[in-house]
Structures are given as structure tokens and as C-alpha cells.
Amino acid sequence: MEERSFIPGIEGPMKVEVSIDPSSRRLVDLEIKPMESSRFFEVILLNREAKAVPYIASRICGICGYAHALCSAMAIEDAWRLEVPDSVRSLRELIAILSTVNSHLFHLVTLLFTWLGRSRPISLNFKRNLIELMKVKTHTIDKALNELCGDKLHPRNIVPGGFTYLPSMNRVMSTLEGVNRLNKLVYGLVEELLSFDLLREEDFKTHYVALKNETRYGLLEGCISIDSMIEIKVSNFKKYFIEQSISGSPAKLCLLYGKESYMVGALARLNVNSCQECEYRRWLHKLPSTNPYLIPIAQGVEVMKFLDIIQDLRRELRDEPRLVKPHHYPRRARGMSAIEAPRGLLYYEVEVISHKLTALDIITPTVQNLANMKDSLKYIVQRLLEGMKRAQIDEIRREAERLVQCYDPCIPCAVHVHET
Amino acid sequence: MIRPMRITIAQYSLSGCEGCALRLLNIITSNEKLIDHIELVSSRVMGIPEVRQADVAFVDGSVLRDNEEEFLMEIRSKSRILVALGTCSIMGGLNALRELYTVAELEEQVYGMKLNIGHLDSAKPLDSIVKVDYIIPGCPPPTWEIEEFLLCLLLGKEFRLTDRTVCFECTSQGLPCLLERGEVCFGPVIRGGCNAICPKYGIPCWGCRGIVEEYGMERLIENLRKHNVSPERVKEYIRIFLLKTKLRTLMR
Incomplete structure (x- = not known):
């Protein structure tokens, strides 16, 4: 039986195999191995009516299902040249933010259970705070997503053109009233995480890629920024970012210019957008930050930021019609969309003939982060080897595991969607 | 307690x-x-x-x-x-x-x-x-x-799934019938318990909870035909959750 000693605390089964030469204390080889089976979504989604595509695409992933539903709907709208009203856009923004807060908080809580549970018993008081946080999240963020889209994991009503149904916005607003209570609990959670001295100080230089929006810290609209220096249109994504297959692996890698690794996700978003005004950026010491161990802290900063934005968006909620249909369907057209999923940039490219999906290409955040994760692991392992008199396998294993956990990879996403 | x-x-x-x-x-x-x-x-x-x-x-x-x-x-x-x-x-x-x-x-x-x-x-x-x-x-x-x-x-109590259908839960909430609007909805034969959440949010029931009313399947197919739903569309939606069920066999 194949050994199933997968990295704990992450979504989906994955292994990292490290080969070291003990005599010279050099890293010989390092491989990242996602171990999940492919589910071939890019085939099973083809030749389907467009309205069913977001419903099925959200099943790619249990935690970023909302991102897949939104991105697929927006790519089809792009193909149809369909403009949705501002009411749809702002509600989608709220939904993307709520699902990102949900994802980040789940990651932070699982990280604490994984790290602290293994290194020392979790104090009762701290455990109570975690439970309180999960409880408040359930009664605010989860409840709002349930109200807005029928289910907090897989949305039911997201279709190209808007929403098939929405409840009264008063009900949604009332579920979000308690969101303020999360601030204090999340603050405590991040401070707790920082106090344990589990996060190494590292300086790993790489490229950071995220959506950049001039008006606000957006998740759904903007151009793609590389290191805050190059800005490209979504339609040019594939000119810069090239996917590559890995022999014998169900996952692929995506590289900048086809050769350089880059980071997407919370830390990349904060680095690209600077966020000078954000008071919680002090948790990261400096921005831009080059320490991949601080990704969970960046997620904490984002949650604090998003809790404020939720309050602003809450005031914009109105009961307005939120579904538009094209006047006519194109005979054959292509469309693209790039949004910020919780773990980073998510790209969809579709071809539609009339109202049916006929071709599909999805590039997920984890596919984009895998090469960066591998490069940063190599960097850390080599640094550990150089800093130690003897190669202590347990420490190397612990630090490698911890770094992967910081990246918050999503293996179900990474192995289930590829170009077709 | x-x-x-x-x-x-x-x-x-x-x-x-x-x-x-x-x-x-x-x-x-x-x-x-x-x-x-x-x-x-x-x-x-x-x-x-x-x-x-x-x-x-x-x-x-x-x-x-x-x-x-x-x-x-x-x-x-x-x-x-x-x-x-x-x-x-x-x-x-x-x-x-x-x-x-x-x-x-x-x-x-x-x-x-x-x-x-x-x-x-x-x-x-x-x-x-x-x-x-x-x-x-x-x-x-x-x-x-x-x-x-x-x-x-x-x-120490016995757990049982409900035998009600999604259709029952949908109509008891007074929701408009999506099947009558020509949508492919399998609600009449699918196990309820979900509070008909998909029809409530404007999406027909595509059967994620499995078939509970096996003897109602032929009547459902007849009903879909009556509402001018083509067999190809029915097959397309069976190919979401119900591929391994008798409904697919009936549609062959």
C-alpha cells in the first residue's frame, strides 16, 4: 500500500519529498506531490447549458466554491458581451469578501489546531476563544452566505447575468449586524499566532501577482499587477503566465514568462496593493513582505480589512432586480475572467456557442503557487542545512511542513482543473 | 437532555x-x-x-x-x-x-x-x-x-432519513413549480430533507440527495415530455448527480 503520510492541516492530500546529501549538507532534490485523483471537471463541464456551469464549477472545491461559481459566470458574461448592473457587481463583491473571510478564518483555526495541538496542549481559555470565534462566524458570515446564496459551501443562485433569486436585503443586513464581534476575536487569534514564535523570519525574494483596483481593495475587478510594476489586462493573462505539465502528476505548474515562479494570495494582494492606511499591516513588520511564513498573518490582516469593507457594502444593499439576459446569444465567442479567490488569482477562459459551454480553461491559485512553494521550500531547506552542524531531519520536516501549511494550498483545486 | x-x-x-x-x-x-x-x-x-x-x-x-x-x-x-x-x-x-x-x-x-x-x-x-x-x-x-x-x-436513538420528496417540501412552501415552467426538475422523485433549497433559490432540483420515489420515475419522465422538455436536456441534467441511478437506465 502506498504510504499515506500526507501533510496535515491542508485541504487535499499532498506530499513533499526531500533528498539530502548528509556529507556535504546539500539539498539534492525536492519534489511536491499532490496525491489526489483528477476529477476531470474540464471535460464534464463541456456541452452544458451556461446556467448550470457555476453550479457545477463550484463543486471543484469545498472552500473556494464561491470563487469558481463567480469566475465561471463572469467569463461567460464576457463571452456574451453582457454588462451586469452595479447592484449585481456590488453584491458579488460582498459575496466574494464573505467567502474569503470564511476561508481565511477556517485556515487560521486549522493552523492553530495543527501547530499548537502537536507542540503543546491547547489551553482551555484559548480553546474557548477559538470556539467562540467559530460560533460568531457561523452566526454572521456563514449565515449571510446561506441567506444570500442558499448554502455557504456551494452557492445555488449564481448564474451568468446575476442571481436567479435573492432574499430580502433586510434579512441579509440583519445577519451581518453581529460582524463587529468578530474584530476582537480575530485580533486575538492573530496576536496568539504571532506570540508562539512559530513563524520563521525569512527573506525569500519572488514575484507577487494580484488584481489591482484603483478605487478599493477589490477581489473581482481590476487589472493584473506583477510586483506593482507591470499591469496587464485580463485578456493578456496567457501571454505572461504559462502552464506546464509535470510528468506523472495530476497537477500542473504555472510560471511567469514560462520560467519564473511567483506568489498569489493574501500576501501577494497586500504587497501589490501596498495598503498604506491599514493599521494591521504592522503585524507584517513591513510591506512589501518577502517572508512566506507570514501568509497566515496576511490572511489575518485581510480579514480585519474585509470586516470594515463588509460594513460599507452592507449600507449599499438594496432590493433591486439582479438578473439580466443577453438580447441574443453569439454563435461562437470566447470570454475570460480573473478574480481573487481566497488563495489567490483564479482565471477562467471559456468558449460558448449560443448558450452552451464548448471549451474551458481554468488556472487555479494553487497551480500558480506550486512552483513558488517548491522554490521557497528549496530555499528554506538549504538555509536549514547550512545553519546546522548536523542535518536534523525532524526539524527540516517540521519547517517544510509548516511552510506548506502557510501557503494554504488547495489540492482539490490544483488537480481538478486544467486546460482542455 | x-x-x-x-x-x-x-x-x-x-x-x-x-x-x-x-x-x-x-x-x-x-x-x-x-x-x-x-x-x-x-x-x-x-x-x-x-x-x-x-x-x-x-x-x-x-x-x-x-x-x-x-x-x-x-x-x-x-x-x-x-x-x-x-x-x-x-x-x-x-x-x-x-x-x-x-x-x-x-x-x-x-x-x-x-x-x-x-x-x-x-x-x-x-x-x-x-x-x-x-x-x-x-x-x-x-x-x-x-x-x-x-x-x-x-x-442512543435510531437515525432515519426522511422519505419525503423535494417536490413535497417545495410545494409545501408555496414555491412556483419549475417543472411546469419547462425546467428539468427531478424534485418529484428525489429525497427531501434539504428544504428544497435549490428550487427556493431559483434552480431546479438536479437530484443530489438521490432517488427516493422509484415508482414515480416513469411518471416524471412523462411529465417532462408533457412540458416539452427534450430527452437530450433530461439526459444532460441526469449527468450531474444521477448517472448511477435507474433514471438514467429509463432514459436510454
Whole structure:
């Protein structure tokens, strides 16, 4: 039986195999191995009516299902040249933010259970705070997503053109009233995480890629920024970012210019957008930050930021019609969309003939982060080897595991969607 | 009143989106009634990846790779009660759609090469490999039903799924009939318990909780025909969750 000693605390089964030469204390080889089976979504989604595509695409992933539903709907709208009203856009923004807060908080809580549970018993008081946080999240963020889209994991009503149904916005607003209570609990959670001295100080230089929006810290609209220096249109994504297959692996890698690794996700978003005004950026010491161990802290900063934005968006909620249909369907057209999923940039490219999906290409955040994760692991392992008199396998294993956990990879996403 | 007892729970994921696992974990980390009576002894996502002895093992996803069969048998050998959680583990769900192609075709189309990593031709539900004690269906299963199951265990009560249909739950809420509007809706034969959440949000029932009214299937097909729904459209929507059911056989 194949050994199933997968990295704990992450979504989906994955292994990292490290080969070291003990005599010279050099890293010989390092491989990242996602171990999940492919589910071939890019085939099973083809030749389907467009309205069913977001419903099925959200099943790619249990935690970023909302991102897949939104991105697929927006790519089809792009193909149809369909403009949705501002009411749809702002509600989608709220939904993307709520699902990102949900994802980040789940990651932070699982990280604490994984790290602290293994290194020392979790104090009762701290455990109570975690439970309180999960409880408040359930009664605010989860409840709002349930109200807005029928289910907090897989949305039911997201279709190209808007929403098939929405409840009264008063009900949604009332579920979000308690969101303020999360601030204090999340603050405590991040401070707790920082106090344990589990996060190494590292300086790993790489490229950071995220959506950049001039008006606000957006998740759904903007151009793609590389290191805050190059800005490209979504339609040019594939000119810069090239996917590559890995022999014998169900996952692929995506590289900048086809050769350089880059980071997407919370830390990349904060680095690209600077966020000078954000008071919680002090948790990261400096921005831009080059320490991949601080990704969970960046997620904490984002949650604090998003809790404020939720309050602003809450005031914009109105009961307005939120579904538009094209006047006519194109005979054959292509469309693209790039949004910020919780773990980073998510790209969809579709071809539609009339109202049916006929071709599909999805590039997920984890596919984009895998090469960066591998490069940063190599960097850390080599640094550990150089800093130690003897190669202590347990420490190397612990630090490698911890770094992967910081990246918050999503293996179900990474192995289930590829170009077709 | 809940008796002051504790049960040990293990959570395992085979191939799937892991949404069912996240739903379960969310319940056991936030439900005040349950939290003091449950001990989580295994869960990769929560940092405990080892297979351990447990009173109840919840398994989501389906067997898609050869190594997952042995993993499942090990889980069975260490669990007093085994629960298949979610559509993929019970009837293959979206994973079953691979059966419309060969693995070689799929790998060629997606990766442009053969992977040789033990992909199976079919999605095996758990009960085709090991004994399953309970099922909790849905994509994902409703929160209340998982909570109900855990409460039944703690109280020593028998857990039963509802035999009502989605159609019953839909009409009793006064929702407009999507089938009558010419939509492909399988609600009249699908197990309820979900409070007809999809029709409530404007999407027809595509059957994630499985068929409960087998004798109503022919009448449903007749009804769809009466509302001018083409057989091709019906087949397209069977090819979401219901590929491994008799409904597909009837539509051949």
C-alpha cells in the first residue's frame, strides 16, 4: 500500500519529498506531490447549458466554491458581451469578501489546531476563544452566505447575468449586524499566532501577482499587477503566465514568462496593493513582505480589512432586480475572467456557442503557487542545512511542513482543473 | 437532555471537493450542544492525518484511485460505525461522470499524455468496497441532518432519513413549480430533507440527495415530455448527480 503520510492541516492530500546529501549538507532534490485523483471537471463541464456551469464549477472545491461559481459566470458574461448592473457587481463583491473571510478564518483555526495541538496542549481559555470565534462566524458570515446564496459551501443562485433569486436585503443586513464581534476575536487569534514564535523570519525574494483596483481593495475587478510594476489586462493573462505539465502528476505548474515562479494570495494582494492606511499591516513588520511564513498573518490582516469593507457594502444593499439576459446569444465567442479567490488569482477562459459551454480553461491559485512553494521550500531547506552542524531531519520536516501549511494550498483545486 | 457521554469521531476524505468534511468540521467546532461530547481523533485538515480507532468515522468523496480502496478498508477496520457523507461517497456524484469516457481518453484530453497514477475507470461508492452503516446524502448534506445524526448517536436513538420528496417540501412552501415552467426538475422523485433549497433559490432540483420515489420515475419522465422538455436536456441534467441511478437506465 502506498504510504499515506500526507501533510496535515491542508485541504487535499499532498506530499513533499526531500533528498539530502548528509556529507556535504546539500539539498539534492525536492519534489511536491499532490496525491489526489483528477476529477476531470474540464471535460464534464463541456456541452452544458451556461446556467448550470457555476453550479457545477463550484463543486471543484469545498472552500473556494464561491470563487469558481463567480469566475465561471463572469467569463461567460464576457463571452456574451453582457454588462451586469452595479447592484449585481456590488453584491458579488460582498459575496466574494464573505467567502474569503470564511476561508481565511477556517485556515487560521486549522493552523492553530495543527501547530499548537502537536507542540503543546491547547489551553482551555484559548480553546474557548477559538470556539467562540467559530460560533460568531457561523452566526454572521456563514449565515449571510446561506441567506444570500442558499448554502455557504456551494452557492445555488449564481448564474451568468446575476442571481436567479435573492432574499430580502433586510434579512441579509440583519445577519451581518453581529460582524463587529468578530474584530476582537480575530485580533486575538492573530496576536496568539504571532506570540508562539512559530513563524520563521525569512527573506525569500519572488514575484507577487494580484488584481489591482484603483478605487478599493477589490477581489473581482481590476487589472493584473506583477510586483506593482507591470499591469496587464485580463485578456493578456496567457501571454505572461504559462502552464506546464509535470510528468506523472495530476497537477500542473504555472510560471511567469514560462520560467519564473511567483506568489498569489493574501500576501501577494497586500504587497501589490501596498495598503498604506491599514493599521494591521504592522503585524507584517513591513510591506512589501518577502517572508512566506507570514501568509497566515496576511490572511489575518485581510480579514480585519474585509470586516470594515463588509460594513460599507452592507449600507449599499438594496432590493433591486439582479438578473439580466443577453438580447441574443453569439454563435461562437470566447470570454475570460480573473478574480481573487481566497488563495489567490483564479482565471477562467471559456468558449460558448449560443448558450452552451464548448471549451474551458481554468488556472487555479494553487497551480500558480506550486512552483513558488517548491522554490521557497528549496530555499528554506538549504538555509536549514547550512545553519546546522548536523542535518536534523525532524526539524527540516517540521519547517517544510509548516511552510506548506502557510501557503494554504488547495489540492482539490490544483488537480481538478486544467486546460482542455 | 443529552446524556453526559463522549464519542470519538474520525473524519476522512477520499477524492472529492472536501466540502462535506468542512461542513462536518464546522459543526463539531461550533455547535455548543455537541462540543463537549465529541472528541475528534482523526482529520487530516485539522492536523491529525493518521487513521485511528474511533466510534464513528465519517468518510466523504469516492474511490477514484487504486490506493484509496486499501485506505478505506483500513478505516473500516478501525471504526465501530462508518458513515458515508455526501453524494460522492454514496452514489459517485459528479465523480461518476468519468464513466462516460475511458481514463485514457480523459487523461489524453486534459493532460495530453497518460499519467499512470492508478486512476480508476469508475467512481466507486463506499458500499461497493466496505460495509456502510449510515448514509447522509447531499452535495453537501444539510447541516441540520449531520447535527441530528450526532444527537441521535449521543442519545442512543435510531437515525432515519426522511422519505419525503423535494417536490413535497417545495410545494409545501408555496414555491412556483419549475417543472411546469419547462425546467428539468427531478424534485418529484428525489429525497427531501434539504428544504428544497435549490428550487427556493431559483434552480431546479438536479437530484443530489438521490432517488427516493422509484415508482414515480416513469411518471416524471412523462411529465417532462408533457412540458416539452427534450430527452437530450433530461439526459444532460441526469449527468450531474444521477448517472448511477435507474433514471438514467429509463432514459436510454
